[in-house]
Structures are given as C-alpha cells and as structure tokens.
Amino acid sequence: MHADGEMNPEEILRLRERYVGPSLSISYREPLDIVRGEGQYLFDEEGRAYLDCVNNVCHVGHCHPRVVEAAARQMALLNTNTRYLHGHLVEYARRLAGTMPGDLEVCFFVCSGSEANELALRLARSATGRRGVIVVEGAYHGNTSGLIEISPYKFDGPGGEGRPAHVRVAPMPDGYRGTYRYGDPGIAARYAAAVADEIAGTRAEGREIAAFFCESMLGCAGQIVLPDGYLDEAYGHVREAGGVCVADEVQVGFGRVGSRFWAFETQGVVPDIVTLGKPIGNGHPIGAVVTTRRVAEAAHTGMEYFNTFGGNPVSSAVALAVLDVIEEEGLQAHSASVGAHLKTNLESLAERHPIVGDVRGLGLFLGIELVREAESLTPATREAAEVVERMKDRGVLLSTDGPFENVIKIKPPLVFSRENADQLAAGLDEVLGEIEPRAKM
Ligand SMILES: Cc1ncc(COP(=O)(O)O)c(C=O)c1O
Known part of the structure; x- marks a missing residue:
C-alpha cells in the first residue's frame, strides 16, 4: 500500500500523464514513488531505503x-x-x-x-x-x-x-x-x-x-x-x-x-x-x-x-x-573529509575499470566521466545510464549529465558518511565490472 494511503505508483503515473505538463521528465526507467526522506536517505512507498547521492538541495539532510x-x-x-x-x-x-x-x-x-x-x-x-x-x-x-x-x-x-x-x-x-x-x-x-x-x-x-x-x-x-x-x-x-x-x-x-x-x-x-x-x-x-x-x-x-x-x-x-x-554540525569540514575519502575510492576504481576516464570534483561535488576508449574519449553514454539504473536497483541514487550525458554526478546531502561513501564506491565497482564487457564491444 502507498504510505499516504491514497494512490499507487501506476495511478500517480496515469494522473501525471493526464494532468501535468509533458516537458517534465521522470527519473529512472521504472519511476520511483518516494514518500519520505531522512538525512541522506529517501524511502519509497514500500519503505525501501535509497541512499541519495545526488540531492544537493536537501543540503543538511532531508527533513532535518x-x-x-x-x-x-x-x-x-x-x-x-x-x-x-x-x-x-x-x-x-x-x-x-x-x-x-x-x-x-x-x-x-x-x-x-x-x-x-x-x-x-x-x-x-x-x-x-x-x-x-x-x-x-x-x-x-x-x-x-x-x-x-x-x-x-x-x-x-x-x-x-x-x-x-x-x-x-x-x-x-x-x-x-x-x-x-x-x-x-x-x-x-x-x-x-x-x-x-x-x-x-x-x-x-x-x-x-x-x-x-x-x-x-x-x-x-x-x-x-x-x-x-x-x-x-x-x-x-x-x-x-x-x-x-x-x-x-x-x-x-x-x-x-x-x-x-x-x-x-x-x-x-x-x-x-x-x-x-x-x-x-x-x-x-x-x-x-x-x-x-x-x-x-x-x-x-x-x-x-x-x-x-x-x-x-x-x-x-x-x-x-x-x-x-x-x-x-561542522558540515563544511565533514564535506572536505568525506569528499576526499570518496574521491580516493573513486580514483582507485579508475585504475581497475578502463571505462572510468576521469574522476574530478571538490568536497562532495564529484563527477565520474565514462568513456569507451581512452584515446578517442568516445563518451560511454549508454553505459553511464546503465550504471545509474543498476545502482538504483542496489538502492543508490545517482544521475548523469554533461554534453554527452556520460558524467555520473555525485552531490549528496552533506550528512553523507564515510560508510555511505564506501557503499557507493563498492556498488560502482560491482556495476562497472558488470557493464564493462559491453563497453568494449
Ligand atoms: C547552476 C544553476 N543555476 C541556476 C539554476 C536554477 O535554479 P532553480 O531550478 O532553483 O530555479 C540551476 C538549477 O538546476 C542551476 O543548476
């Protein structure tokens, strides 16, 4: 049942298509029905928690x-x-x-x-x-x-x-x-x-x-x-x-x-x-x-x-x-230290996964650019979208951007912890391992 007791996701989607302007896109192939937020987590209608790695609006944590x-x-x-x-x-x-x-x-x-x-x-x-x-x-x-x-x-x-x-x-x-x-x-x-x-x-x-x-x-x-x-x-x-x-x-x-x-x-x-x-x-x-x-x-x-x-x-x-x-809560210093820790982890991913072309950013505003080939820098656009989808299936929310939509954006609420950073990096390690063979095709 939907947490607010009213509508299921299919019904919301139907009404949205009927009554909301068509120029507004929805994230993910299977849209999420998010009903609650707390700290760095979002929760769907079934109570499943998602680690929010992308919401730089709820800066000090959802619903602080x-x-x-x-x-x-x-x-x-x-x-x-x-x-x-x-x-x-x-x-x-x-x-x-x-x-x-x-x-x-x-x-x-x-x-x-x-x-x-x-x-x-x-x-x-x-x-x-x-x-x-x-x-x-x-x-x-x-x-x-x-x-x-x-x-x-x-x-x-x-x-x-x-x-x-x-x-x-x-x-x-x-x-x-x-x-x-x-x-x-x-x-x-x-x-x-x-x-x-x-x-x-x-x-x-x-x-x-x-x-x-x-x-x-x-x-x-x-x-x-x-x-x-x-x-x-x-x-x-x-x-x-x-x-x-x-x-x-x-x-x-x-x-x-x-x-x-x-x-x-x-x-x-x-x-x-x-x-x-x-x-x-x-x-x-x-x-x-x-x-x-x-x-x-x-x-x-x-x-x-x-x-x-x-x-x-x-x-x-x-x-x-x-x-x-x-x-x-010392969130600026926290962003510096967790961001540096996460960036080091992401840089080590780049050593293991050739699809990771560049890791960049400051504090908790980071990006991972995916490329099919290091010389030509051919953007790995499809693969980046696939990473985002598979990470979502693992309960981690990310998004892509850049002129070629091949940059994975990381900009979580600043309460994001070292453990969250490790979870994100470990998830990316697995997912990049899964999709890489496709990238080389
Ligand atoms: C750099 C930058 N400036 C301005 C805006 C516009 O802000 P808003 O969507 O709150 O109007 C955005 C929104 O994404 C942005 O990224």
Whole structure:
C-alpha cells in the first residue's frame, strides 16, 4: 500500500500523464514513488531505503528536524511579505553577508535559483546600461525566458533556438576533453583568453558586455572543476571591459566544496554578484542575490524590486536554521573529509575499470566521466545510464549529465558518511565490472 494511503505508483503515473505538463521528465526507467526522506536517505512507498547521492538541495539532510521545526514554528506564527519590519530577514541578511568576502554585503531575497540569476542579470544590465552577456559552454542558469537565453545547455539543447545575438559563449574550461587539457601549465590563461575573445567578438558586433556569468564549478556541463586561476584571469578581462562578474553558486555553495564556504573562493576571486538557490533553504524555495553597495546603487533606477514571497519570515527562519546546522554540525569540514575519502575510492576504481576516464570534483561535488576508449574519449553514454539504473536497483541514487550525458554526478546531502561513501564506491565497482564487457564491444 502507498504510505499516504491514497494512490499507487501506476495511478500517480496515469494522473501525471493526464494532468501535468509533458516537458517534465521522470527519473529512472521504472519511476520511483518516494514518500519520505531522512538525512541522506529517501524511502519509497514500500519503505525501501535509497541512499541519495545526488540531492544537493536537501543540503543538511532531508527533513532535518531543526529546519522543519523552524519552518513549522514560524508558519504557525506569521508569514507575510517583506514590507513590514521583521527581525528574521535582517538577521539572515547580516549572517549571509558575514559569510561573503570583500564588499559583498547587499542582499536581495527571491524564491529560486532562476529568480536569483534573473535578478542578477537585471542588476548587471541596470548597473552598466548594457545588454551583452558572456557565458560558458554547457552552462545552465535557470528556467525563465531571460535565462534560457544565457544558458547554452538549453538554447543549444533539445528544443532550443540557438544563441541569441546579445549572448556569446566561451569554451568550457574542461581539462579532460576540452581544447586545453590537464597538465598544460597555461590552461587557465588560455581558457580565460577565450573569454577575452568573446568580449572582442561582442564589440565587433557593436555591443558592450553587461556581465560574465559563470558557475563556480560547472554542474550541468559535467561536474567540472575550473582550472586554478581561471576566474581570476577571466574576471580581469571582464572588468577591463566594464562588465560585472556574476558567480552562480546555486549548485555548489554553502560549504559543499569543503575547503571553502563558497566555491568561487577556491579560485581566489571576489565576484560583483553572487547568486544562491537550492541548498539555501534545504528544500524550502528560497534564493538570494548578494552584491556590493556599488553595484546595488548603480542598478537602482528607481524601479522597485518586490518579490511577494522572497525573504518572508518563514523562508528567513528556514535559511537561518540551515546556516545554524551547517555550523553546528561542522558540515563544511565533514564535506572536505568525506569528499576526499570518496574521491580516493573513486580514483582507485579508475585504475581497475578502463571505462572510468576521469574522476574530478571538490568536497562532495564529484563527477565520474565514462568513456569507451581512452584515446578517442568516445563518451560511454549508454553505459553511464546503465550504471545509474543498476545502482538504483542496489538502492543508490545517482544521475548523469554533461554534453554527452556520460558524467555520473555525485552531490549528496552533506550528512553523507564515510560508510555511505564506501557503499557507493563498492556498488560502482560491482556495476562497472558488470557493464564493462559491453563497453568494449
Ligand atoms: C547552476 C544553476 N543555476 C541556476 C539554476 C536554477 O535554479 P532553480 O531550478 O532553483 O530555479 C540551476 C538549477 O538546476 C542551476 O543548476
């Protein structure tokens, strides 16, 4: 029986097909009916536990009691828009600004990563009076019309209409299969020079750039770690051209990368605008934009920015609780140590299984790129999908991404333990052993 006593999976699927928009896909060949979450585990309608290796939204663990309690308490007391004075909003803004380096101290509150990037785009355009945007190949910045236009993942993907005239795309700084590769001492400067080329290309078309948007680690593009020094050099080119540097931390912020609280800090840069989403509310829909006073004031045209739900007392209480849990449970340091342990295990898989072409990532944001052959780097797309399916059958949830859908993504809730890491690596070892003969065919 279904845990909520109402519908079985077949019935849910039937109603979904009948009443829910068709452009929304479902994970796995046989969809899961998940009814409960706790920590790093999800449970289906029959009570079967799945180890969640992919949900970077429920950052401090599914249904963390501290977060649930903060939401419930505030929900029972008051929830309004932010045109009244409320302590939670300013307390959270103060705490959030306190985690940021440099002059990043002015916060705007929204309800999703898309809303955060949409506002960042607007701030950059208002502050500079320009429209041009440089983005990185394979990037995804959100689901609004304005963000589809700056997301090559979408405009160059299925159903996409190609690159709009005001957007230019810099090559993905991918040291594994990109133009410049691991071991090239000039890799960061070369990829950053390609950003400068796109700025020149924008100018050649009679435009100037408002902004350079870049994720601090590339998620949808395939869990790519930016080469050391890339953002520093790229930001230099962008600032020289009068553009604003936007760091999209929607996937990778809040201590996930382990060594630093924000992933852009691993690049030694201070962006002009930082956008936040997913983990900020542990599943509650919150997002934020943090910028400098200089950008905020330059962008202040007189038009009000009002967001009915953004920063409401419940959302602020939730976000405060998430920060408390990260601090009190030491989750950033935990991510560093469990992530390093897991990465070592995955690297040893690469020694045993030739299909594992590359293991990369920081903290608990890791990727395994599967290839059929080391020389040609032919993507093992079908095999990657098969690994994900077979791991699911073993009770471990993963997903794939990257331009060839051959990168297995690992980005679990940060409460993921060393034992979980060992279970994941042992499962992958078995499954890769099973599918390898097919890969060699
Ligand atoms: C890097 C990045 N930015 C922005 C977004 C959009 O966030 P949301 O789905 O919360 O609107 C996503 C979502 O996957 C993302 O990965």
